[in-house]
Amino acid sequence: MDKVYDVAIIGGGPAGLSAGLYASRGRLDTVIIEKGRWGGQAATTEELENYPGSIEHPTGPKLTERMREQAEAFGTEFISDEVVGFDLSDKIKVLKLKEREIKTKAIIIATGAQHVNLGAPGEDTFRGKGVSYCATCDADFFTELEVVVVGGGDAAVEEAIYLTKFAEKVTIVHRRNEFRAAKSIVEKALANDKIHVMWDSVVEEIYGDGIVEGVKLKNVKTGEITDYRTDGVFIFVGTRPVSEFVKGIVDMDPKGYIITDSEMKTSVEGIFAAGDVRNTPLRQVITAAADGAIAAISAEKYIDKTFGQ
Amino acid sequence: MLELNKENFEQEVMQAEGPVIVDFWGTKCEPCKALMPEVERLAEQYKDKIKFCKLNTTENRRLAISQKVMGLPTFIVYKNGAKVKEISGADNCTPEAIENLIKENI
Numbered sequence: 025m026d027k028v029y030d031v032a033i034i035g036g037g038p039a040g041l042s043a044g045l046y047a048s049r050g051r052l053d054t055v056i057i058e059k060g061r062w063g064g065q066a067a068t069t070e071e072l073e074n075y076p077g078s079i080e081h082p083t084g085p086k087l088t089e090r091m092r093e094q095a096e097a098f099g100t101e102f103i104s105d106e107v108v109g110f111d112l113s114d115k116i117k118v119l120k121l122k123e124r125e126i127k128t129k130a131i132i133i134a135t136g137a138q139h140v141n142l143g144a145p146g147e148d149t150f151r152g153k154g155v156s157y158c159a160t161c162d163a164d165f166f167t168e169l170e171v172v173v174v175g176g177g178d179a180a181v182e183e184a185i186y187l188t189k190f191a192e193k194v195t196i197v198h199r200r201n202e203f204r205a206a207k208s209i210v211e212k213a214l215a216n217d218k219i220h221v222m223w224d225s226v227v228e229e230i231y232g233d234g235i236v237e238g239v240k241l242k243n244v245k246t247g248e249i250t251d252y253r254t255d256g257v258f259i260f261v262g263t264r265p266v267s268e269f270v271k272g273i274v275d276m277d278p279k280g281y282i283i284t285d286s287e288m289k290t291s292v293e294g295i296f297a298a299g300d301v302r303n304t305p306l307r308q309v310i311t312a313a314a315d316g317a318i319a320a321i322s323a324e325k326y327i328d329k330t331f332g333q
Numbered sequence: 334m335l336e337l338n339k340e341n342f343e344q345e346v347m348q349a350e351g352p353v354i355v356d357f358w359g360t361k362c363e364p365c366k367a368l369m370p371e372v373e374r375l376a377e378q379y380k381d382k383i384k385f386c387k388l389n390t391t392e393n394r395r396l397a398i399s400q401k402v403m404g405l406p407t408f409i410v411y412k413n414g415a416k417v418k419e420i421s422g423a424d425n426c427t428p429e430a431i432e433n434l435i436k437e438n439i
Contacts (some may be wrong), residue, residue, distance in 0.1 A: 063369035068363055085363055104370075138424065152404030152421025160409070162360040164391055165403040185338070232402045256403065 029053045032128035032324050034265075035108050036170055038063020038088060038309045039299025040134035042316030042325075044095035046131075047306055050324050054099065055126065057119070059106035063088030064136045065263075065300070068158045071182040074206075075277050075309045084160075087309070108267060126209055130294045130333055131276035132322040133270060133282060134316060135264035138301040142174060148228030151237065154236025154256045159279065160185040163190045166256045172197055174227055175260035181205035181213045183260055188218040194255070195220045197227055222252075230257055242271060252254070265301045275301050292328065294321055334376050337388040340398045347414040348416045350383060352438050356387040357397055358408040364423035365406040371428040375435065383410075384437040 033040045036058030046216040047054040047165045057107045061067055061210035067085040078087055096102070110122035139157045147155055149289045156162040163186065168302055171191045173184040182205070187194045196213070201223045203210045213219050222241060227242040228249060238253045275283045275291035281304075282297040284290055290297050298315035335345060337355065346353050356372050358365035376385035390397040390405065400409065400416075406426045409419040417438055420426055 061364050063363065070361075151425070152407045152419075153401055154403050156404045158364070158405075158423065160361075161359065161364065161405045162403065164359060164361070164394060165398060167394065235398075235403055 027053075027127065028116055029055050029126060030327055031055070031130045031132060031320065032057065032126050033132045034119070035064065035134035035135055035136055036062040036092070036102070037134060037136045037299060037300070037312060038066050038091060039136065039301075039312035039316040039319075040064075040132070041091040041095050041312040043132045043134060043298055043320040044100035044316075045091070046317045046320035047323060048095060048098035048100040050320065050322075052324060052327070053130070054095075055101040055103060056095070056109060057103045057105055057121065057126070059104070059222060062092055064312075065138070066312075068156040068160050069182070069186075071186050072309065076271075084309075085253050091313075096238075106279050109280075110270075110273060112273070112292070112295075120258065129327050130296065131315075132288075132319045132323060133267075133274070133290070133297040133301060134299045134312075134319070135154070135266040135269075135301045136312070137265050139259070140262050140264050142227060142261055144227050144229055146232070146236075150230055150232055150257070152235065154254075155230060156230060156258050157260070159186050159258055162214060162256070162258075164188055166191045168192050169255035170195070170253070171256035171258060172227070172244045172252065172254045173260065174198075174259045175262070176203045176205065177260065177262070178205045178209060180260035181209050183258060184219055185209070185213050185216060187258065188216055191218070191256075192297065193220065194218055195222055195252070197222045197225050197239075197241060199224065199226050227257065262318070263300065263307070267301055286318075287309065287322040288315055294323075294326055296326075297317060334373065335386040335391050337386045337396075338393055340397055341420040342388070348412050349411070349414075350377070351384065351412075352382075352417070353411045354386040354435060354438075355409050355411065357390050357400075357402045357405060357409070358387060359389065359391040362436075363390065364426070367410060368406060368431075370408075372431065374382060375428070375432055378436050379439065381402060383435055408434060410434060412438070415420070
């Protein structure tokens with residue numbers, strides 16, 4: 025209770041783990057608090073071939089596990105708990121967790137983003153019964169079955185490719201007539217015999233009897249509704265920031281992404297933000313890691329300036 | 334926690350007396366593995382009130398699908414051989430939600 029950390033990092037994904045590595049390597053007393061799974065969203069993706077140096081076995085769980093070990097090797101501490109409140113009235117900030125309180129000189133918010141729902145009827149009903157947001161978690165169930173992937177960004181197309189290792193047929197349903205995903209991924213997907221694409225289409229409804237049996241698709245150009253039999257629906261239609269818990273404390277954009285400058289400073293002195301949770305033009309493992317490094321160095325400068333050495 | 338498979342599922346879950354909770358997990362399900370220490374803790378805490386089991390769906394896919402489980406993590410409470418309540422998905426299956434699921438059914 026009386027211990028004062030130099031840096032408390034909220035979130036144990038690539039941004040938080042990189043911040044932990046840089047901060048603890050800079051001899052700052054560092055703790056990372058994670059409320060769920062370590063490794064963040066990256067820990068749920070198998071296809072991770074765009075992080076430099078991760079060509080062989082580029083899986084999210086392995087990469088993030090190594091990030092954690094590396095931060096730990098330099099002395100970063102880890103706490104599995106959730107931040108539920110703050111006391112920022114003093115220079116020494118207090119983080120209120122469910123189980124305890126943490127005192128710290130600087131805070132780095134690296135809570136990332138999480139998937140958004142499609143909002144189609146049946147989505148909630150069939151959660152865990154064919155509707156999924158995590159291909160690595162659930163792909164096994166669809167061995168030799170047929171699945172639909174909804175979305176058109178990197179996540180949707182990459183996970184569709186991953187799902188072809190299990191499913192007999194993978195249909196990507198996308199509301200536009202071209203993908204937003206990186207060209208190399210798109211080429212790989214379109215060359216895969218198991219992948220089919222329904223362009224200009226949206227999922228109107230997910231139906232079934234106990235488990236998913238099909239979807240109703242609507243062509244956004246013609247308005248035509250078709251019935252499409254499928255055993256699973258994987259939804260990758262975007263993300264939203266996990267920033268609710270700091271609403272009213274740091275400035276955010278209208279979507280809830282935390283506004284920072286190029287040094288990862290937020291509107292509050294001594295509070296920094298890194299990774300997917302901030303207003304960044306790219307949300308990838310590499311940008312999260314870079315943000316984490318910058319945030320750690322900025323926190324160090326802030327501590328030197330504010331608390332002396 | 335009791336490990337379930339297709340040989341013992343019928344006897345340990347469907348024929349069991351009193352409430353049974355099953356943690357459906359898989360070897361590639363990171364959220365499931367992250368939850369496991371909390372689940373073990375709850376299993377210990379409520380061991381006199383509810384029978385705690387886990388089922389590795391990677392090794393028992395057909396059994397899981399027969400229980401209409403096609404997504405992880407999933408927690409199901411059974412009583413007298415019937416499903417009573419279930420929760421599914423990483424953001425729904427928090428330690429608090431699992432504890433509530435237990436409390437509501439003991």
